Amino acid sequence: MQGKNQTALCLCPTQNGYTDWVDLNEIANYASEKLQIKTIWFSNDLPLLNAEIIAEKIKQSNAVQIILAGDKPGFFKPLFSRAMRVVGLDPKNVKLVSFSEYGAVNRYHTGLAKALVACAFYNVPFDVAAKQPAKNVNPETLVIGGGIAGIQASLEIADGNQKVYLVERTGTIGGHMAMFDKTFPTLDCAACILTPKMVEIGQHPNIDLMTYCEVIDVSGEPGDYTVKIRQKARRVNLATCIGCGICSEKCPPNVPSEFDTGTGLRKSIYIPFPQAVPNKYLIDADSCTYVKNGKCGVCVKVCPVKDCINLDEKDHEVELKVGNIVVATGFQTFDAKKIERYGYGIYDNVVTSLEFERLVNAAGPTGGNITIRTTDKKGNKIFKGDSEVPKSYAIIHCIGSRDENHHKYCSRVCCMYSLKLAHLVKEKLPDAEVYEYYIDMRAFGKGYEEFYNRINSEGIHIIRGRTAKVLDKKGKLIVRSEDIEADKLIEQEVDMVILAVGLEPREDAKHIAEILGLSSDNEGWFKEYNYANDPVGTYNGGITIAGVCQGPKDIPDTVAQASAAAARVLQSIILGNVGAGLNTISPDVIIEKAKKLSTL
Amino acid sequence: MEFEPTIVSFLCNWCSYTGADLAGTSRMKYAHNVRVIRVMCSGRVEPTFVFKAFREGADGVLICGCHPGDCHYHEGNYKCLRRYHLIKKYLDQMGIEQDRLRLAWISASEGKQFAELADEMTETIKSLGPCKVKNVMETLT
Structure with missing residues (x-):
């Protein structure tokens, strides 16, 4: 004893x-x-x-x-x-x-x-x-984040005949995937896959879509959460707006569009992009002349619907009671300005991959023409469809990822999307020269290696080696790098440099983790219950995570994880109870x- | 009065219909002569669809599908392409000008391209004049 x-x-x-x-x-x-x-x-x-x-x-x-x-x-x-x-x-x-x-x-x-x-x-x-008696569960579910993960999880749960509240911070669902032109490795057009799903969300009787909203507080226990949501002032009545667009035509300010990652301009009263769901206007308070000076109100005068635009609307709070929460808050791309030697923000024609994605997109600001960055009369640095076309391109991999000074992890998607961008350049401009600088080519998924081999045979210069610096030489850009296979240092003159920026947790991921009581790892990704055998569960019982907020992943993996999270939610609804998580x-x-x- | 042709268009649900939708939601102006029929895939367009359209009085038929390799059903658009060449030959034999039928690839982000295509097609049909097949068929029966 x-x-x-x-x-x-x-x-x-x-x-x-x-x-x-x-x-x-x-x-x-x-x-x-x-x-x-x-x-x-x-x-x-x-x-x-x-x-x-x-x-x-x-x-x-x-x-x-x-x-x-x-x-x-x-x-x-x-x-x-x-x-x-x-x-x-x-x-x-x-x-x-x-x-x-x-x-x-x-x-x-x-x-x-x-x-x-x-x-x-x-x-x-x-x-x-630690085993606690299971708690009764409220069958309604909250999904936070309206990207592809949130959309997929919402649809799966709603198709299982259960009520879902989908909360999205911006004016439209769609997230990052809506910005992309094509998806790798099949080169399907991203909008062709995403927009039918978005429309389904908008029309689904079981889904209550709440756009331009933020979760500010979560209380209660697994199976019975009380969620406080701030409905930011949209200043346009969702029910009566007919989406005619007259207000936007007459609106005076022009500001960089977030959806186009600043490559194009939008008005103060706007729809984020033409296929937005809901397809209704909203007013951005930061740039609206009326909100700033109290003078203007042009949109109210031209609006054909009575009392549709209310410029004095204030934020208000909504309270929801839900049983399960799916967190799908996604990511942001690495800020390339942090690595000064690549010249992003200094040289006009150094662009990030997300900006380039909007450039090649037929629905983007240039109508699908790849052009150089220009400065308009008001000093906005934007891209126009009729500007000069660059003839040679350098794509630099691993910006901010696999880097001791920034993020140590591999962002998983950059190699593949860089190959895709190279292909898109070659497709649009067969005479263009494309140089890819990579450390290791990580083509890990189904059909990815084949995709790499296919792009390799399209006449793209794929160079193994890290890039030291991007320099400016009389308007041209010089990329200074090593070529490991030829064992020498090289300098290449190009017209445009594309930085393959990595993925990182959203700025406010920590804040969200605090609200929900989630654990997050060293880098800031939300911590799953068990990496190998329970990657969607958390230590918080009724809260599941899906998509890139758990760690970098590509679209197929995100969709798979979202479906898994939905399965977990449906399981607890069918059983009528939910296990308490350790954190609770x-x-x-x-x-x-x-x-x-x-x-x- | 100027001749206003009727163009029946078959758009695939996944790419082209969304593309046409984008043209609309982006407020692009294009010829109103194009009448849209949504099909799940361009591979669904049977030759009889085309012939029936002409018999019922269409002046032109437009088929739009996903770009090669993008088909939601893997090979529907390739099947459509094969059929398209056959239908064209047959149209010629029936006395309908080949230019009255057109196949184009439109992806969901190509709203602008769809609008341009609609304008272009309308111009072509206008220059060809009205399709006579309907009248001929009526006289014969």
Whole structure:
């Protein structure tokens, strides 16, 4: 029989250099005061190669069981087992408690880590102690984010005959996919796949579409959440707007269009893009002359519908009661201005891949003509369909990804979309020269390698090597890089440089994580329950995640994950209950239960 | 009065119909002579559709599908292309000018191209004049 004083605890600090990790001192205090463990070691104080010394320490402490707790405790297990054998005890009495296995990865999770240690101490499996009775579930679901992931998840749930609220921050659903021209590797037109789905969302009787809205607060527990949503002032009545567009024609200000990533202009009263759902106008308060100066109101005068435009409308809040939440908030692209040597924002003809995507799109600002950037009378740097056409292009891979100074991870999509852009250039301008500079060509998916081989045979110069700098030489751009295969440094003169920017978590991802109580990893992507066998669940029970907000992925993977999230939601609706997630249970409750179940 | 032709167009649901829709929502102006019939795929357009359109008084027939390789059903547009050449030969034998039938690839983002195509087709048909097949058929029966 193991007594309380016969347990020794060894805490293993993180080896990954995280600054914000679980507070081990607090755990040591807790163990000595509450659990009355007398012997507490820290793994970095121990001579880790010498089992004899550790055996000596075990003998001195009179311990018969050892708990190894912390980051990757399994690393120390062989050593302690050997030491136990030296002392003459059963090596099976070395117990492992991995914090990261249950999502305790930063200092906010210290309570959870305490519960983990306590369960090991009381000899109760953590999963047994943490199991809570399932809660009744409200069958209505909230989907946050109207990109392809949100659209897919909403449609799957709504087709399963359940009510869905789809909340989108901008004036239209569609997200990033609506901006793309083609999808790789099939070269399908993105709009051909997306727009029928968007229309379906707009017309579905089970979907309540809330555009221009933001989630500001979530309270309650899994199965019964109360969600506060701020409906931003659209200033145009959704029910009565007929989408005639007269207001937009007469509206005075011209501002860069967010949908065209600043490559074109829009008015202050606008539809983000012609195929928007809902296809109704909205007013951007930041640029509207009336909102700024209190004078103008042209749109109200020309609008043929009575009382449709209300320039004095204010934001208001809506409250929803839902049972499950699907988070599909997506990503933003890396800001290429952060790497000054590539000249984005300095040289006009250095563009990001998303800007180029709008340039080649037939519905984009240039009508599908690739042209150089021009400055209009008001100083807006935009692209026009009738400007000069560049003849040579350089595409530089891995901007902001696989870079120690920015993001260490691979963004997964850049290699493939760069190849696609190269193909689109060749398709439109067969005489153009395209140079691709890559580090490694990551063509990992179904049909991707074949796509690479196909593009390779189209006469594109694919160069292996990192790019050092983009320079300006009398209006032309010089790309200075290495060519690993030819073993030399090269300089190439081109007309346009396309930067293949990586994906990164949205600026406000942290804020969203705080509202929902989600964990996020070091980079800021939302943390899934288990990377390998539960990539849609979270530690929060009724909240599931889908799409790029969980980690970079391409469109097929995003759609697959969204469908999986929907399956999880439908499962809980059919069962009528939802399991409580770890993050929603207080560690004290777990410890109390472990104490009760304990045989000590 | 100037001759206003009637052009029956068969648009595939996935690309061309959305493309025509884009032309509309982008407020592009194009010839009003084009009457749209939505089909799920350009491969759905049977030769009889075309012949019936002419018999009922159409002056021109336009078929639009996804770009090669883009078909939602993988090969519907290729099948349409094969049929198109056959129909053209047959039209000639029936005494209908080949230019009255046209096949074009329009993707969902090509609203502008659709508008241009509609204008161009209307011009062609205007220069050809009204299709006489309907009258001939009526006299014969």
